[in-house]
Amino acid sequence: MQQEATPFTPADARHRLVDVPGGRIHLVEQGTGPLVLLVHGFPELWYSWRYQLPALAAAGYRAVAIDVRGYGRSSVPDDVDAYRIGAHVEDNLAVVRALGAQRAVIVGHDWGSTIAADSALLRPDVFTAVGMLGVPYAPRGGMRPSDAFAMIGGDEEFYVRHFQEPGRAEAEIEPDVRAWLAGFYATLAGDTGPASGDGAVFFVPEGGRLSDRFVAGRPSWLTDDELDFCAGEFERTGLTGALNRYRCMDRDWEDLAEWDGAPLTQPSLFVAGELDASIAWLADAVEAFPTTLPGLVSSHLVEGCGHWVQQERPDEVNRLLTDWLRTLGTP
Structure with a gap:
């Protein structure tokens, strides 16, 4: 089905x-040649790839570029289980097939x-190379994610744990979606966010909100x-679908047991901002890249x-x- 631009x-x-x-x-496509599938993050849309x-x-x-399930014009299932990692992999496979391709490079x-x-990892026969922006690859490990999150932050609450309870983050965000997005984007942007490596932006003060740590200002790249x-788009869909990805992390850990510690062997690329606060708490994953x-x-x-x-x-x-x-072959 074609949609109006x-x-x-x-x-x-x-x-x-x-x-x-x-x-x-829902997807937006441009060009001809080998397929490159672009997958956005939280809280974004296909639109984050408008320059690529x-x-x-x-x-x-x-x-x-797709709207991930739960976002934009894509389907927004009600069941949290519908956001398990396997469902997202199946979505990507179905998109490749619907576009008449057998293989794709995937970038997220x-x-x-x-x-x-x-x-x-799950379908190397289809996804022959992978590019990762902002978040490094970290194989499934021995500790259940919810147990790991509980150990982080001391008297404050790690943001991923803050997002776990259905309705809690929505109650903070949805009364003024625009203001919350503006603060979140600015706080994690290079030209408006706090000093490099300041991990405080990922922690919720006791009895407070994630937005209590947001900075003022507007990034230069966001009009x-x-x-x-x-x-x-988020006012229309709400944030529950997007937040349900966080609520499936323990489910993903269970589903990926067969791939515990598994490396990604396809040709890969990693790109991140040097001022990205997430790089500080994911430094071990970056150091482990040779393995x-x-x-x-x-x-x-x-x-x-x-x-x-991007x-x-x-x-x-x-x-x-x-x-x-181009290192993968001439288009």
Whole structure:
């Protein structure tokens, strides 16, 4: 099913809805050639890849950015179990098939990085290379995630644990979605966020809210119109679908038992902002790359950049992506 383009769609890009198990996925595609599937994170949309779609198309690729299930115009299932990692992998497989392809390179940012990595881990026959932005690959380990989260933060609460109880984070966010998004984006951005490595942004004060740690200001890469577009999508869908990804982390740990400690062997790429606070608490995962990512082609920290790397530094990310893709073969 073809969808009408929005004013925010890159020129020559096309909107589509494709059937997947249990629903539909909305995607935006541009270009022809080998398929590159782009998977966004929290709290974003296909729109976070607006700068990559035309760049990859110009480089000879068929670039496809999806709204992950629970977001935007894709289906928003009610059941938390519908957001287990296997469901996201099946969505990505169904998108590849619906587009008439047999294989794809998959690239993700934030939660999308984890979804992309696990898609490549579970289906290496389809996802032949994987790019990860912002969040490094970390294999399934011995400790249940909820137990690990409970040990982090002391008197304060780690944000992932804060997101676990259905309705709790929604009660904070949904009364003013636009203001919450603006604060979250600014707090994790390189030009407006706190000093590099300040992990306090990930912790909720006792009896408080995550937004108590937000900074004021607007990142230079985010206009009022762009914020309005993103806020409008989340005001329409609510945040429960997006937050349910966090609520499946223990379920994922159970589902991935067969892959405990498994490396990703496909050709891979990692890109993150040097000011991204998440890199500080995920430093061990980056250090483990020689073991966990034996196919790593290159790893980059983008100077002066925060968490939203492909939006904050689109030209540099586009160059890194296309250079890496060329190492996989000429389109």
